[in-house]
Amino acid sequence: MSIIKAENISFTYSQGTSLEKTAVDNVSFSIEKGELVGVIGHTGSGKSTLVQLLNGLLKPTSGKIFFNGNDIWAEPKKIRSLRFNVGMVFQYPEYQLFEETVYKDVAFGPANMGLSQDEIEQKVLNAIRFVGLKENILSKSPFDLSGGEKRRVAIAGVIAMDPQVLILDEPTAGLDPHGRDVLLSQILDYHKTKNNSVILVSHNMEDIAQNANRTMVLSDSKLVMLDDTAKIFSRVNELEQIGLQVPQITKIMSLLREQGFPVSKSVLTVQQALKEIVNLTKGADPFL
Numbered sequence: 001m002s003i004i005k006a007e008n009i010s011f012t013y014s015q016g017t018s019l020e021k022t023a024v025d026n027v028s029f030s031i032e033k034g035e036l037v038g039v040i041g042h043t044g045s046g047k048s049t050l051v052q053l054l055n056g057l058l059k060p061t062s063g064k065i066f067f068n069g070n071d072i073w074a075e076p077k078k079i080r081s082l083r084f085n086v087g088m089v090f091q092y093p094e095y096q097l098f099e100e101t102v103y104k105d106v107a108f109g110p111a112n113m114g115l116s117q118d119e120i121e122q123k124v125l126n127a128i129r130f131v132g133l134k135e136n137i138l139s140k141s142p143f144d145l146s147g148g149e150k151r152r153v154a155i156a157g158v159i160a161m162d163p164q165v166l167i168l169d170e171p172t173a174g175l176d177p178h179g180r181d182v183l184l185s186q187i188l189d190y191h192k193t194k195n196n197s198v199i200l201v202s203h204n205m206e207d208i209a210q211n212a213n214r215t216m217v218l219s220d221s222k223l224v225m226l227d228d229t230a231k232i233f234s235r236v237n238e239l240e241q242i243g244l245q246v247p248q249i250t251k252i253m254s255l256l257r258e259q260g261f262p263v264s265k266s267v268l269t270v271q272q273a274l275k276e277i278v279n280l281t282k283g284a285d286p287f288l
Helices: 047-054 076-085 102-111 117-130 135-139 147-159 177-194 205-211 229-233 236-241 248-258 270-281
Strands: 004-013 021-031 036-041 062-067 086-089 165-169 197-201 214-219 222-228
Touching (some): 021 047, 021 062, 036 047, 086 147, 102 117, 117 147, 147 177, 205 229, 214 229, 229 236
Parallel strands (some): 036 197, 036 214, 086 165
Antiparallel strands (some): 004 021, 214 222
16 A cells, blocks of 8 residues: 555645646655655746645645545544654755754654653654764754754654654755765665655755655646656656756766667666776777
8 A cells, every 4th residue: 555645636826816826736646655756846846835735734626645545634633643644844944943952843743742751852862863963962052053953953853753754845955065965865864764755855866866766757737757766867858858957977878878879778876877888898999
C-alpha cells in the first residue's frame, strides 16, 4: 500500500473571484514507504502548493489525498493529527523559530503530541543529533545562531515528531555550497536510518539528481513527468523545453551522445561520467 496517494487533485486560489488561479490541476501519483522523491518545476509550477496539500495545510478543490489508505479529509477535525505523521519543513524554515531556547523550539511539536517529559526530551536529543548539532546548543536562543544552524534547528523541530513522511520545500535555499552539502548529507542520513519517506522540493537539479529515487516534474500546475530520476534527467530536451536545466554533467554527456559517442543516458554525477569516459577510452590509440 502506498503511504501517500493523490487522486486527481486540483487546487484553485481565490476560486470564484477575478483573481482565480489554478495552482495544481488534476494531479495523480503515489509514494511508497521508504522512497525519497524529488519534486522539480519552474517558478509558479505548483510545487509548494502541491506539498502543502499533502499534509493538509490546504484542502483540494477537487480530488482526494490518502495517507496509509485513509482519505485525509474524511474527518476534518482530525486533520491536525496528520501533521504529526506528514511533517512539513517550509522554505527558509528558520522563520518558523519562535521560542526562547532551541530546546523549547524543538520540543514544541512533541509536546503537542501529548508525550511525557522523558519522551519529549529523548525526541529532542535524537533530532538534534540527526541534524548534526551538539547538545550544548539547546540552551541558546535560536535567534543567536548562524543561518545554517537556524535551518538545522527548524528541521530538527519537525524530525522530533518522528513523521512517517518528511516534506522539505527548498531546504537548502540561500545556503552556501558547503552548508548545502552538509544539510543534504544529514537529511540523507536521517532518511537511511529511519527508512521513512522523504519528499524533497528543490530548484537545484544536482540535489535532486544525486539524491532522489524518483522525480516528479511539474509544469504550469500539471504533473508532466514521474519516473526514476535517471530516466527523468535523460530527457534533456523535454526538460529544457519547459524551462528546466539538467545537471551540468548530464548536459555534457548528452552533448557527447549527440556527437556520436556511446555514453550512457543515465549519468547524474561526475563519478559516473568519469567511469563512462574511462570505458570509452579503453583500447583507444594514445597517439590519435
